[in-house]
Amino acid sequence: MAKLNGKIALISGGTSGIGAETAKLFRSEGATVIVTGSSQRSVDAARAELAGIEVLLSDAGNVAATKILVDQVKAKHGRIDVLFVNAGIAKFAPIAQIDEEFYDSQFNINVKGAFFLIKHAVPAIPDGGAIILTASVAGANGGLGGSTVYGSTKAALRSFGRTIAKELAPRGIRVNTISPGPIVTPILDKNGFTAAQKEGFIEGAKARIPLGRTGTAAEVAAAALYLAADATYSTGAELFVDGGLVDL
Numbered sequence: 001m002a003k004l005n006g007k008i009a010l011i012s013g014g015t016s017g018i019g020a021e022t023a024k025l026f027r028s029e030g031a032t033v034i035v036t037g038s039s040q041r042s043v044d045a046a047r048a049e050l051a052g053i054e055v056l057l058s059d060a061g062n063v064a065a066t067k068i069l070v071d072q073v074k075a076k077h078g079r080i081d082v083l084f085v086n087a088g089i090a091k092f093a094p095i096a097q098i099d100e101e102f103y104d105s106q107f108n109i110n111v112k113g114a115f116f117l118i119k120h121a122v123p124a125i126p127d128g129g130a131i132i133l134t135a136s137v138a139g140a141n142g143g144l145g146g147s148t149v150y151g152s153t154k155a156a157l158r159s160f161g162r163t164i165a166k167e168l169a170p171r172g173i174r175v176n177t178i179s180p181g182p183i184v185t186p187i188l189d190k191n192g193f194t195a196a197q198k199e200g201f202i203e204g205a206k207a208r209i210p211l212g213r214t215g216t217a218a219e220v221a222a223a224a225l226y227l228a229a230d231a232t233y234s235t236g237a238e239l240f241v242d243g244g245l246v247d248l
């Protein structure tokens with residue numbers, strides 16, 4: 001039997017990569033799925049690619065937009081059974097090259113927007129619902145070149161996962177975190193890397209991953225499905241999908 005039959009799932013950042021793969025998997029498991037993206041172009045492209053999935057334009061870094069998004073989903077679908085807080089950007093640079101815009105853009109989208117999306121969505125999540133956060137192995141490990149700011153945004157998400165889980169436990173809402181390692185998705189194409197820098201980043205990561213390879217968006221989607229549907233006695237947990245890279 002389909003694992004998410006009749007469920008309403010909202011995925012922030014679902015136009016590509018992990019979010020898009022998870023949207024397809026959730027849909028195949030019977031859920032009604034709504035995903036978001038940041039630009040008309042990416043939203044249009046996702047609409048063409050993601051059959052049967054609703055794709056909305058909503059800036060994850062804009063607090064007012066997170067409220068409008070939740071209101072829109074609630075008005076149309078009545079509730080949000082599964083909230084996958086997944087939208088994020090990743091920029092890498094040594095400290096000396098980091099300016100305020102570099103810092104703020106990542107904190108606004110990865111942390112502030114994520115927090116307010118959860119805040120606005122919680123009243124629309126029925127008792128027994130699920131929230132899943134996409135953090136990163138970079139939130140736990142040092143040594144991923146230039147990841148000071150990105151890693152700290154993901155460390156904040158790991159913290160949200162633990163604290164919000166405790167706050168929502170009385171309502172039976174489970175809150176869990178996925179921390180992927182390097183996964184081949186369009187994310188590195190969006191941060192200004194040249195092809196050579198991207199290749200160097202991936203090869204450098206591979207050399208440190210115990211399983212010896214990068215992961216796939218489908219492998220992360222499988223973890224999201226597990227946390228959404230099967231992990232009925234897990235809350236405040238963090239699932240690393242990282243080929244063994246984390247160094248806790």
Ligand SMILES: NC(=O)c1ccc[n+]([C@@H]2O[C@H](COP(=O)([O-])OP(=O)(O)OC[C@H]3O[C@@H](n4cnc5c(N)ncnc54)[C@H](OP(=O)(O)O)[C@@H]3O)[C@@H](O)[C@H]2O)c1
Pocket residue numbers: 012013014015016017018019036037038039042043058059060061086087088089090109134135136137179180181182183184185186187188190
């Ligand atoms: N790939 C990895 O190696 C890796 C590892 C650890 C963690 N992660 C995390 O996994 C999550 C998904 O990333 P991905 O690898 O699947 O990359 P991706 O393909 O670039 O997906 C990122 C998604 O977030 C959306 N997004 C970004 N900024 C947004 C904004 N301001 N408003 C609305 N949507 C926005 C993107 O939509 P648009 O294209 O429309 O902007 C896209 O749908 C991120 O949180 C990332 O930090 C990725």
